[in-house]
Amino acid sequence: MSITVLGAGAFGTALAVALATRGPVTLWGRNAGWGRENPRLPGVTLPDAVTVTGDLPQAARADTLLLALPAQKLGVFLADHAALLDGKTLVSTAKGIDLDRLTGPSRLIATACPAATVAVLTGPSFAADIARGLPTALTLACTDPIRSKALQQALSTPVLRLYRSSDVTGAELGGALKNVIAIAAGTVIGAGLGDSARAAIITRGFAEMTRLSARLGAQPETLAGLSGLGDLMLTCSSVQSRNFRFGHAIGSGTDFDASTTVEGAATARAVTRLAADLGEDLPIAAMVASLAQGEVSVENAMEHLMNRPLKEE
Ligand SMILES: NC(=O)C1=CN([C@@H]2O[C@H](COP(=O)(O)OP(=O)(O)OC[C@H]3O[C@@H](n4cnc5c(N)ncnc54)[C@H](OP(=O)(O)O)[C@@H]3O)[C@@H](O)[C@H]2O)C=CC1
Numbered sequence: 176m177s178i179t180v181l182g183a184g185a186f187g188t189a190l191a192v193a194l195a196t197r198g199p200v201t202l203w204g205r206n207a208g209w210g211r212e213n214p215r216l217p218g219v220t221l222p223d224a225v226t227v228t229g230d231l232p233q234a235a236r237a238d239t240l241l242l243a244l245p246a247q248k249l250g251v252f253l254a255d256h257a258a259l260l261d262g263k264t265l266v267s268t269a270k271g272i273d274l275d276r277l278t279g280p281s282r283l284i285a286t287a288c289p290a291a292t293v294a295v296l297t298g299p300s301f302a303a304d305i306a307r308g309l310p311t312a313l314t315l316a317c318t319d320p321i322r323s324k325a326l327q328q329a330l331s332t333p334v335l336r337l338y339r340s341s342d343v344t345g346a347e348l349g350g351a352l353k354n355v356i357a358i359a360a361g362t363v364i365g366a367g368l369g370d371s372a373r374a375a376i377i378t379r380g381f382a383e384m385t386r387l388s389a390r391l392g393a394q395p396e397t398l399a400g401l402s403g404l405g406d407l408m409l410t411c412s413s414v415q416s417r418n419f420r421f422g423h424a425i426g427s428g429t430d431f432d433a434s435t436t437v438e439g440a441a442t443a444r445a446v447t448r449l450a451a452d453l454g455e456d457l458p459i460a461a462m463v464a465s466l467a468q469g470e471v472s473v474e475n476a477m478e479h480l481m482n483r484p485l486k487e488e
């Protein structure tokens with residue numbers, strides 16, 4: 176299997192470094208002139224087995240392409256390059272829901288590239304940890320069982336352990352929705368509301384994740400796995416998370432670099448629209464959408480959450 180990573184951000188670079196322990200990997204970036212250390216993943220020198228290129232037609236010759244682009248950028252990228260990508264095995268690592276099309280990466284890919292085999296690679300994993308070779312477990316979701324096994328073998332390393340799933344919808348929704356809840360958790364901690372409040376947000380957030388995912392066709396057990404609960408725990412508890420830090424900045428009223436990739440902000444808005452279409456009540460996601468757009472103060476948002484009608488758990 177020949178492998179190219181498309182998207183030379185922090186995660187694409189980390190995956191290339193990890194997979195280079197198994198053999199040659201191509202890493203494509205639209206800006207690829209930074210040498211052997213990517214400023215998006217500082218402190219990591221690329222091994223010789225990684226070839227960095229800005230030549231997309233050449234990079235896309237591999238049979239397996241890992242798409243490591245932010246969710247809100249994926250749709251346009253696929254539309255622009257569908258002819259190069261169709262027919263390949265396309266593995267998405269994006270953790271978000273497209274705000275314009277209200278769909279996850281797998282359907283974006285299948286729509287743009289109908290002859291492609293679609294897979295999703297997701298789960299609890301910070302780019303810096305993967306690049307350092309720290310032990311990590313991920314979910315590889317694909318509906319084609321033969322391709323799924325082949326991908327699992329090809330993308331696993333002694334420190335990167337992949338579990339297979341056929342529930343692509345559940346796997347990608349877990350990764351997208353946990354980012355929304357991580358913003359809420361960061362907000363609570365940034366506002367000084369305490370660890371008990373964070374535990375409440377995580378738990379009630381997980382209830383929102385499972386409710387919406389079930390309505391969209393996911394299996395509940397997928398949400399309880401690495402791609403859902405596992406990634407929720409990681410992202411809500413670590414300052415390594417950009418989503419958590421974004422929420423923390425909202426909660427503490429401090430500045431945040433607007434160029435940082437924060438998938439949960441747009442995804443919260445997408446979720447709110449999806450929930451309205453489905454008649455689902457997702458108060459934490461709605462709060463995050465409002466907070467991220469500066470439509471409500473942290474104090475009012477929390478007061479609103481706490482004063483909702485009392486109900487069964
Ligand atoms: N970082 C992490 O720890 C993890 C990230 N992920 C997920 O991976 C995805 C990518 O995140 P990450 O790598 O961290 O993000 P980064 O912000 O580090 O990088 C994003 C990359 O996407 C590139 N890009 C943006 N738009 C386009 C486009 N239209 N065409 C080509 N390239 C484009 C950027 O290029 P340029 O540099 O030129 O701007 C940049 O290299 C996200 O969905 C994220 O949730 C998943 C697991 C862990």
Ligand SMILES: O=C(CO)COP(=O)(O)O
Pocket residue numbers: 270298299300301354357406409410415416417418419436437438
């Ligand atoms: O998805 C991630 C960890 O699994 C990375 O989270 P952030 O995008 O919040 O940094």
